[in-house]
Amino acid sequence: MSDETPLSAEILRRAPKVLLHDHLDGGLRPGTVAELADAVGYRDLPTGDPAELGRWFRAAADSGSLVSYLETFAHTCAVMQTEEALVRVAAEAVEDLAADGVAYAELRYAPELFVERDLSLDAVVEAVQAGFAEGTQRVVAAGGRIRVATILCAMRQHARAMEIAELAVRHRDAGVAGFDIAGPEDGFPPSRNLDAFEFLRRNNAHFTIHAGEAFGLPSIHEAIQFCGAERLGHGVRIAEDITTGPDGEVHLGRLASYVRDRRIPLEICPTSNVQTGTVPSLSEHPIGLLARLRFRVTVNTDNRLMSGCTMTSEFAALAGAFGFGLDDLRWFTINAMKSAFLDFDARLALIEKVIKPGYAALG
Numbered sequence: 448m449s450d451e452t453p454l455s456a457e458i459l460r461r462a463p464k465v466l467l468h469d470h471l472d473g474g475l476r477p478g479t480v481a482e483l484a485d486a487v488g489y490r491d492l493p494t495g496d497p498a499e500l501g502r503w504f505r506a507a508a509d510s511g512s513l514v515s516y517l518e519t520f521a522h523t524c525a526v527m528q529t530e531e532a533l534v535r536v537a538a539e540a541v542e543d544l545a546a547d548g549v550a551y552a553e554l555r556y557a558p559e560l561f562v563e564r565d566l567s568l569d570a571v572v573e574a575v576q577a578g579f580a581e582g583t584q585r586v587v588a589a590g591g592r593i594r595v596a597t598i599l600c601a602m603r604q605h606a607r608a609m610e611i612a613e614l615a616v617r618h619r620d621a622g623v624a625g626f627d628i629a630g631p632e633d634g635f636p637p638s639r640n641l642d643a644f645e646f647l648r649r650n651n652a653h654f655t656i657h658a659g660e661a662f663g664l665p666s667i668h669e670a671i672q673f674c675g676a677e678r679l680g681h682g683v684r685i686a687e688d689i690t691t692g693p694d695g696e697v698h699l700g701r702l703a704s705y706v707r708d709r710r711i712p713l714e715i716c717p718t719s720n721v722q723t724g725t726v727p728s729l730s731e732h733p734i735g736l737l738a739r740l741r742f743r744v745t746v747n748t749d750n751r752l753m754s755g756c757t758m759t760s761e762f763a764a765l766a767g768a769f770g771f772g773l774d775d776l777r778w779f780t781i782n783a784m785k786s787a788f789l790d791f792d793a794r795l796a797l798i799e800k801v802i803k804p805g806y807a808a809l810g
């Protein structure tokens with residue numbers, strides 16, 4: 448799978464990248480968490496030192512379970528309860544992604560987590576959109592380029608999916624490109640939210656579903672066949688429907704075949720999967736198998752703060768573990784761009800005018 452170009456960190460950083468699965472509340476700069484905590488009087492951070500805080504998030508998220516991994520978000524959400532905080536966090540996320548060589552990103556968050564003080568759901572969305580616009584302007588002013596879109600999540604353990612789906616549709620012309628459900632997967636099947644998914648489909652709206660991370664094939668099956676998900680958040684446990692015989696012959700079960708035949712994008716987040724215990728180690732991650740079988744694989748960060756990663760570091764780690772070369776990384780990137788919740792013309796333009804020339808310039 449590898450080609451001839453040696454993959455230095457700088458080449459990987461410069462390579463145009465597309466990020467479909469990145470949580471806004473999982474990507475704050477540690478220094479920003481500390482400063483915002485001071486500003487809003489939040490006293491429960493484990494430490495106020497940014498470097499230590501960054502290490503703490505990473506270590507606490509290395510928990511082996513999704514539920515424990517998710518506990519760390521209490522700290523980031525606690526400091527994101529004001530308009531100013533949301534604008535700042537959103538603008539910095541855009542700057543950080545652009546600096547990482549991300550050409551197009553879909554950032555997601557759950558508005559319902561930011562209404563503990565006095566913000567309404569609509570005010571949360573407006574603040575984050577203002578932050579994305581500000582961040583994009585700063586990137587352009589500094590000579591860079593990036594395009595971002597928003598995905599609104601509903602939390603599986605709450606019962607607000609319909610409300611959030613309506614919110615997503617209400618703000619679709621202001622940059623909200625889609626919807627997702629996130630949070631604990633085991634015990635909260637996606638079919639609990641059928642009304643929301645029906646509403647979205649009736650409104651020609653895009654949605655992905657976190658599925659096949661902390662729960663296996665039934666969750667993926669429901670997400671696709673009951674709910675109509677266009678993409679799978681993680682989806683990595685589709686590998687449980689693939690068997691390899693003693694002679695190396697690979698057999699796909701009906702669900703795995705369906706996912707591959709329909710080119711359903713898998714938003715794979717390698718480091719996050721190791722931290723939540725979804726896979727035992729990076730080298731044992733099914734991404735190698737899934738890429739070899741030509742599933743529609745995309746590479747993502749999930750939570751840059753908790754996972755201590757960037758798109759560049761995920762690409763580097765995968766290149767090291769699986770021998771992926773620039774051709775493979777370009778393939779992941781084009782897969783992601785094809786799968787974006789963006790109109791067809793815009794996807795095509797980014798592939799032809801940014802991604803392909805960007806990779807050609809590296810070789």
Ligand SMILES: O=c1[nH]cnc2c1ncn2[C@H]1C[C@H](O)[C@@H](CO)O1
Nearest residue numbers: 470472520555556557600629630657
């Ligand atoms: O990998 C994940 N699986 C399920 N839920 C997640 C994951 N990463 C972050 N979340 C949750 C925690 C955030 O507060 C929420 C919205 O971004 O989504």
Ligand SMILES: [Zn+2]
Nearest residue numbers: 468470680749
């Ligand atoms: Zn996620």
